[in-house]
Amino acid sequence: MAPPPQHLRVDVAGSPYGAAMLTPAYAVPFELDRSRAPRVHRLVNRGDEPVLGLRVTLLGCGLLVPVASTRLEPGASMTVSVIGIELSRSAIAVVRWFRPTGEEYLWRFSF
Structure with a gap:
């Protein structure tokens, strides 16, 4: 396979973002089970x-029972209870967590 043209090459060694460019993206670790929705x-x-x-x-119209956990192990789950009219059009849930390294992440989902 031929290398990319010169104008498309990135010098990661000389870039302050070089190491970050080579680090794989962190995948959101959650699966949303909607079997008992809405x-x-x-x-x-x-x-x-x-x-x-x-x-x-919860952002938008509706009511979400406050949910928080200090630690959720791999394979463990947390239940989220929510009520509202037309949640799919009027609200989203925002999940906030920290990795063991201390990095903060946010992920949102719709209903």
């Missing part, structure tokens, strides 16, 4: 490390 959703940690300081909040 009122109950289950957040399952499918990652290979625990998530810390997990919190789920």
Whole structure:
């Protein structure tokens, strides 16, 4: 395979972002189980490390029972209960957590 043309090459060694460009992206570790929707959703940690300081909040119209956990191990789950009219059009849930390294992440899902 031929190398990319000169104008498309990136000098990662000389870039302050070189190491970050070579690091694989961190995949969201959650699977959303909607089998009991629309009122109950289950957040399952499918990652290979625990998530810390997990919190789920609702943006928009509706009511979400406050959900928080200090630690969710791989394979463990958390139940999210929500009520509202037309949640699919009027609200989203935001999941916030920390990796064991201390990095903060946010992920949103719709109903």
